[in-house]
Amino acid sequence: MLDAGRTGFIWCDGMKTRLVKSRACEANRDLETTLMEVKYEVATELAKILSKSIDPAFAGSEGVKIVEEDGGACGICLEDMEKGEEVRALAACGHKFRYCCISMWVKRKQDCPLCRSP
Known part of the structure; x- marks a missing residue:
């Protein structure tokens, strides 16, 4: 059953x-x-x-939506982020990453993958 x-x-x-x-x-x-x-x-x-x-590591980040036509590339997987895609922005520096990419990153390190801000 x-x-x-x-x-x-x-x-x-x-x-x-x-x-x-x-x-x-x-x-x-x-x-x-x-x-x-x-x-x-x-x-x-x-x-x-x-x-x-x-996940306490996300305390310093917030969910945001890409609003520009060219959202740039995720600094971790290097894939283009598209308009309307939801991503995470780190509070300390504002860098944006895909949810799945940054969630794996913050489990290993507590700083920004691009600028190393805590």
Whole structure:
């Protein structure tokens, strides 16, 4: 017999599968690429939720949205940040990074990856 927690996970997996199939069909893309994109989105959203509640390293940062057409590149993964993308800005220096990138960084180091501000 499944408990409520496991049932919830199975339900979420089913939703994720339907979302991947729908997006792949709409964009005429392969399932594997679309699945990776959805997994990235899910991980990013989870990082946002967890960073607010359990990760004290995020006390010196805030969530912001990229508003310019060219948001620049994430200083950690070097991928371009796009308009509308939610990122984290460090309070001390204002440098912006993708959630998933900076969350991994602050677990190892407490300074900015670009300017080393604490």
